Structures are given as structure tokens and as C-alpha cells.
Amino acid sequence: MTSLGRASTYLRWVYLLLGAALVLAFILVDSALVAVAQDLQLPKVAIGIVIAVIAAGPPIALGVLPAVREVEGIAVESLLGVRFEERPLGPARTWPQRRRTASWFCLHLVAGGAIGVLSTIVFGVGAIWLAVPFRSPGTRDIVPGWTYEVTGGWGDLWLPAAAVGGIVGLFLLSAAVGALLAHLAPRVLGPTAAERIELLERRTATLAERNRLARELHDSVGHALSLVTIQAAAARRVLSTDPEFAETALAAMETSARSALAELDHVLGLLRDDRRPGSQTTPQATLGDLDRLVDATRAGGITVDVRRNGDLDRLPAAVSREAYRIVQEGLTNAIRHAGHRAGELTIDLSIRLDGSGLRLELTNPVSGTSDHAGGGRGLAGIRERVAVLQGTVAAGLDGPLWRLAVTLPVAVTTKG
Helix, strand or coil: CCHHHHHHHHHHHHHHHHHHHHHHHHHHHHHHHHHHHHHCCCCHHHHHHHHHHHHHHHHHHHHCCHHHHHHHHHHHHHHHCCCCCCCCCCCCCCHHHHHHHHHHHHHHHHHHHHHHHHHHHHHHHHHHHHCHHHCCCEEEEEECCEEEEECCCHHHHHHHHHHHHHHHHHHHHHHHHHHHHHHHHHHHCCCCHHHHHHHHHHHHHHHHHHHHHHHHHHHHHHHHHHHHHHHHHHHHHHCCCCHHHHHHHHHHHHHHHHHHHHHHHHHHHHHHCCCCCCCCCCCCCCHHHHHHHHHHHHCCCCEEEEEEECCHHHCCHHHHHHHHHHHHHHHHHHHHHCCCCHHHCEEEEEEEEECCEEEEEEEEECCCCCCCCCCCCHHHHHHHHHHHCCCEEEEEEECCEEEEEEEECCCCCCCC
8 A cells, every 4th residue: 555545534433433432522512501401491493493503513524525526436336336427426526516415425324324223113013913923912012101002802903914014115115215215425525526527527527648659659659660670681682692681671671660669658757757866758849850850760761852942940839849749640540551662652741831831741652552551550559639729631642643632830930
């Protein structure tokens, strides 16, 4: 158990002990008040108010403790099968939550107490009345002052029938009370509309961050693994005929694998939310790292022709990062789906920055056959990135070529 878990456990015990102390204090104080009220011969209304305080004071005082919401949530889920939107139901953090928890706690005690008293009466009296046909005539006591008459005739059958009816009615009432409590529990113990909106916003932010990290993993690590695969295939083919090229391809594989490990460490660091002193995460690549990306691709025997126009250094960092990932994924898709061997594949990459924005265009020939047909998330990831930046994407066959064209609006004016 972690130190945080132990602290939480200790805190719950403190709450429970504090609650027990409050209940005991209320009982002592209210008992004293009842005695004083009787000694002063106060009206029955005043004594009734004191008794009401005795009955309601301890549950209310205990119900406002933060841990009670958590305990009641566990009890409701276990006994009534209710599932809350907030899983698990945590301690009450605000006073509105505490007030609702106190109301639920009082309702819980009243309902449980009423069912408990009725169960005692119904089963106690029912056991006696069910035995009436086997008893001799005469007057019998249920409790002192409450009697019933056994005549020994058919008229006595209403007593066992009443006992059976009482037991059946008790079960029906218990089921109805349970259904009512199950209906009310999410509305009283669960989050309010404002709290649900806040919870939904937190979940949405978490899902958006997960999607972003998934894109990072797909684009960076997926690209590196695709390069390693094609470089390994190229090295294997020329290992005996061109050892120098094979050595170059193997060195490129090592570089790509190291880059993939660095990217993976970066993304895993974000997933862990590691902020310990001395911890480091790799900075995200931008278009300033484009040469390294292109060189790694060319090391596998792939021809990449690059044309650049505009001062790319003036791009906002966010746009430059997303543009790098888009180019990276475009190269990965070309490698995986073009259907050409590494030495036969040529990719044209055009990057233009002008007054209309940033335009990225990748074209490559396709043969219609590929070792990696379908099933990828690359193009969907590109569309998600472009949508965030309010750009446009066009992708598809253009004759014998596959063309990917992306336009990103950028508030930068340059001379082309």
C-alpha cells in the first residue's frame, strides 16, 4: 500500500471515530435536554422537539462528514446494484454534496429503521399467529397488554392468514422501498448537473490527450518501424553484392531504432505524467528536423525529392510540429502502400509557405499491390491533425500517382 493509500485509510478511520464521538455527544446532550425539559414541566411540543433533535441530530452530524458519501456509495452499489457516473464515488468535496449526503443518510436510516421495526413485528407476531390452529382455546398474550383470542373454530383462520399476508406485504414493501432508494441514490448521492458537466469535461480532456498521444505513437514509432523494415529488406537483398550499401542500411536501421526509442520514451513520459526532478522527455520534432527525417528515409534506398519555398523558420511552433508529423505520416504511407521496392520508389515532397498559408504535397507512384493493405490509421490521424488547425486535406489517386495535399492556414506573410 502506498503512503497515499495509507493516509486515505487513516483519514477514513478518523472520520468514523469522529462520527461516533459526535453521535455519542448528541445522545448525551439530548438526553440531558429531555431530562431538563421534564423537570421544568415544559409542554409536550417542546419535549417532542427535543426528541426530534435526538433522532435527527446524530445522523445529520455524521452525514456531513466527507467519508460518508464514499461509504454510502459502496453500500448502494453492493446492495442495490446502482452504478454511479463517478466511479468510484468519492468523498464529499463541497458543502452541497455534504448536504445531499446527510439527507440521503437520514433517509437511509429512516427507511432501514422502519423496515427493521416492521420486520420485528411481522415475523414476531406472524410466528405466533401461524401456530394458532395448534393451540387450545383461550386468551393469549403477544406482549403484556396485547392479547388475542383463540376460539378453536374456523374463525381463528384469519390470524394465520393475516400473518401470511403481513409477511408477503413486508416483502413487497421492502422491494418497493429498495426500488425507491435505488431510483433516488444517483440523484442524491451522484453528481449534480454542474458536476456532471465538469466530470464530462475532464473525461473529454483525457480522451483528447489519449488520442493525441496515440497519434504521436502511430506517426513517430510507426514511421521508424516502417523504415527499419524497408531498410532491413534492402540490406538483405544486397548483402552479398553491395556490402557497403548494406552497411549503410544497417547503420540507418540503428539510427531509426534509436529515434523510435526516444520518441517512445517521450510519449510514455507524457502518459506517466512524470515530473520528477531530473526527468526529461524528448522535445517534439518540427520542420527544422525535416532533413534528418528525409535522410533516414533515403538510407533505405528510397528516393525523396524535396522542394521548399518560404521561410519555414517563421512558422508557429504548433504548426511546425503538426506539419512535421503530417510529412512523416505521408512518407510512411508511401513506403507501406506504394507497392514498389525500396530502390524503385520515388517520393516527391513539396513544402510551400506564402500568404495563403502552408501547403504540403506528397506524391508517389502506386502499382496497385502492397504488402500492407488497408487497416491503418495514418490518413485518419492526418485528418485529425489538420482539423485541429482548421486546414484542408485532399488525398487520393491522381492517375498513376497517389497525391496527398494539405493546406494549413498560417498567420505569416513571406516572400516566396
